[in-house]
Amino acid sequence: MRPRPPRRPLLRTVRAKVLAAVLAAAGFGLVLTGAVSVLVQRGTTDQRVDASIGQEVQELRVFAATGVDPRTGRPFASVVDLLRAKIESDVSDEYETALGIVRGGPTYASAVRPFDLNTPAVRAFALGLTPDAPATTTFVTTAEGRMQVTAVPVALTPADPAQPSEGVYVVGHDLSPEYRLVDENTRNFAVTAVGALLLVAAVGYLVIVRLLRPLDHLHAAAVGVGADDLSHRVPVHGDDDVADLARGFNGMLERLESSFESQRQFLDDAGHELRTPLTIVQGHLELLDVADERDVAETRALVLDELARMTRLVDDLTLLAKARQPDFVxxxxxxxxxxxxxxxxxxxxxxxxxxxxxxxxxxxxxxxxxxxxxxxxxxxxxxxxxxxxxxxxxxxxxxxxxxxxxxxxxxxxxxxxxxxxxxxxxxxxxxxxxxxxxxxxxxxxxxxxxxxxxxxxxxxxxxxxxxxxxxxxxxxxxxxxxxxxxxxxxxxxxxxxxxx
CATH class of the missing domain: 3.30.565.10 (Histidine kinase-like ATPase, C-terminal domain)
Structure with a gap:
């Protein structure tokens, strides 16, 4: 009965190592893909928000450059008229609102306000800018979420010196709804990635088990092969590298079996065929009369003839034993x-x-x-x-x-x-x-x-x-x-x- 090969812990098997490597590579690829996707989506969102705020700022600069109220066709009397006209003409995005703050005067807010931009934090940021400061952007966290706020100082010399001459135009964009879609896409991708990994694990395990099954047969054959039994062969299925390994192993077993069989046959043939001449030589030597010269001569001739026959026999057997070697021809x-x-x-x-x-x-x-x-x-x-x-x-x-x-x-x-x-x-x-x-x-x-x-x-x-x-x-x-x-x-x- 052939000895059964010892069992190896599951995590130390080739199957587990190959499957772990496949899953690690697939997982790394999915994580890298997800990270790039999130960065691209967030970058696209930021660009869209910047473009929307930039459009509002550009419209303000057009208003200030023309100096004419598009509703009345008359020049702006003061910065109050400029900010009021801009706020009233705004058609903001769904998650965007505007605020006009007059230094020492009123504050104007968009009619449609998805969130309240007139907060102490925003006012402090806007009024802290100097009149000659460029458009400045900051991020403010409110009860509604995280806001991107851009403030543009506005200055206009009024016809009436008693009227205010400075103000700040503020545009705010709520980032939470924008990023919510990105987060939702990220969660969906994560769930899909986990499902894909599970599918890869299941299919990979089945494929790896099938591909590496010849290794089990190879191991069993290597353990079961003995000097007295070289007839065991590894079943070969398919036409891949592992199948070639199994075929090579079977070929090695066939060569070993042939070599052992040649040696065994050589020993059997030599023992069988040499026994007779040795017996003849021994018998005649035992019966030899050393005092009889004729008997000595006849026995000598017979022994030499039998020895010559044994020499030819050994030479022929040696030649046949070498016939299976690669360098025979x-x-x-x-x-x-x-x-x-x-x-x-x-x-x-x-x-x-x-x-x-x-x-x-x-x-x-x-x-x-x-x-x-x-x-x-x-x-x-x-x-x-x-x-x-x-x-x-x-x-x-x-x-x-x-x-x-x-x-x-x-x-x-x-x-x-x-x-x-x-x-x-x-x-x-x-x-x-x-x-x-x-x-x-x-x-x-x-x-x-x-x-x-x-x-x-x-x-x-x-x-x-x-x-x-x-x-x-x-x-x-x-x-x-x-x-x-x-x-x-x-x-x-x-x-x-x-x-x-």
């Missing part, structure tokens, strides 16, 4: 025609046979020339073992359907259909091969070399009709073929030919 451009010629020259001395070359193709492929030579020589060696002097043994190469084919053909006893799969197994032998010298690893080695080149080994045979063993290899290099499915630069495949 070293790809380089290989001229296939030249390779066939060189192999042919090497194998002719193996026996007195009817040696032939069926076909020879001129093509350059990315392969390991030494490994290919080793595989073809092994096939030729098997053909020589199962044929008699004068029998046919032929080599050939051709390109067919985008694949390179290297074959070895003989007219020996052939292979029974029931033995076609067994002969490629380690230490597997066909019925016709019993009694023939060999470790039973030759075709396993050939298969390993072909698979390292992303190829395969085909066999066509029938009892009594000989056999044809063919190495089928892709024209492109294995890595490039898997990645692009195209022939890499530098390879020159000729037109397809029929293979005998």
């Amino acid at each position: 070293r790809l380089a451009p290989v001229e296939v025609g030249q390779l066939v010629d060189e192999v042919f020259d090497k194998v002719v001395p193996l026996g007195e046979r009817d040696w032939r070359v069926d076909e020879r193709t001129e093509v350059t492929v990315a392969a390991d020339a030494q490994r290919l030579t080793q595989a073809v020589v092994q096939l030729v060696s098997n053909a020589v073992k199962f044929t008699r002097p004068g029998d046919l043994v032929a080599l050939g190469s051709a390109v067919h359907d985008g694949e390179l084919r290297l074959w070895v053909r003989d007219d020996g006893p052939g292979v029974h259909p029931d033995d076609l799969e067994r002969i490629f197994e380690r230490f597997g032998r066909a019925a016709t091969g019993r009694g023939v010298e060999g470790s039973g690893l030759g075709l396993s080695i050939v298969t390993a070399i072909a698979e390292a080149h992303a190829g395969r080994v085909d066999v066509r045979s029938a009892p009594g009709q000989g056999a044809v063993f063919t190495l089928v290899l892709p024209l492109a290099a294995p890595a490039e073929t898997a990645a692009t499915g195209a022939t890499p630069a530098g390879l020159r495949p000729p037109a397809p030919q029929e293979v005998p």
Whole structure:
């Protein structure tokens, strides 16, 4: 039973950290947006209030510049007439009112007064200005709220010296109603922002849980994997970065499992196959009569023969164990025609046979020339073992359907259909091969070399009709073929030919 992974506190999980980061970023964005919105709205409100008050002040200056009462068409007799005429002609905004204060005289107020501007604080501010002072603005807090007050000193030389010559025109604007809309918009935005954050939290949690679920499987697999069980795999869903991580982890497990399996099989095969020669050597040494020179010589020859057989067996097993390693083959451009010629020259001395070359193709492929030579020589060696002097043994190469084919053909006893799969197994032998010298690893080695080149080994045979063993290899290099499915630069495949 696999151990269950320990539970981590919720706030220390990746989900919680990612969700917290998302919410923090979203919250910061909403707060920043709200703050900018409030500042913009307040700035717009202030500009509108300033524009409204500025309009009233400008109208007063027009009145003073013309010096004529627009209602009667006669000049203003004194500052009293000027302020009264301006107050009576005012059409103020909804939250605005005006006040005319004559120094030492009456005070005039707008007919429509949303609030009372004639307060001690306003009068003290207005009457405190000197006659030559510019328009001055201040803020006054009253029972109605916060007011923006602008006072403009007015001076006019009267026709009658007894009449007042100085006064102050005051315009007040109530800011509370103006800012109330801004505050209401701010509250609405805050409620909407909180709702948006809750929605982001809910949707974000669901998405994060779904995206990070492979990490849970990955953790469970990492905890559950042991040296005796590497079969566990991580379920992969989707096509994102986390899914790629799961695929990479599964690939690592497959490579580890393959490596452990190769080691285990190597130990099993070595222990099984070496036990017999070791037993033979031990038995003969135990029965050796050291006083009998003939017995000593015969035992010595037998022991050396068994040791040589064990050496060949160990070499073959070591080669098969290395077949799964990345550096088993070293790809380089290989001229296939030249390779066939060189192999042919090497194998002719193996026996007195009817040696032939069926076909020879001129093509350059990315392969390991030494490994290919080793595989073809092994096939030729098997053909020589199962044929008699004068029998046919032929080599050939051709390109067919985008694949390179290297074959070895003989007219020996052939292979029974029931033995076609067994002969490629380690230490597997066909019925016709019993009694023939060999470790039973030759075709396993050939298969390993072909698979390292992303190829395969085909066999066509029938009892009594000989056999044809063919190495089928892709024209492109294995890595490039898997990645692009195209022939890499530098390879020159000729037109397809029929293979005998």
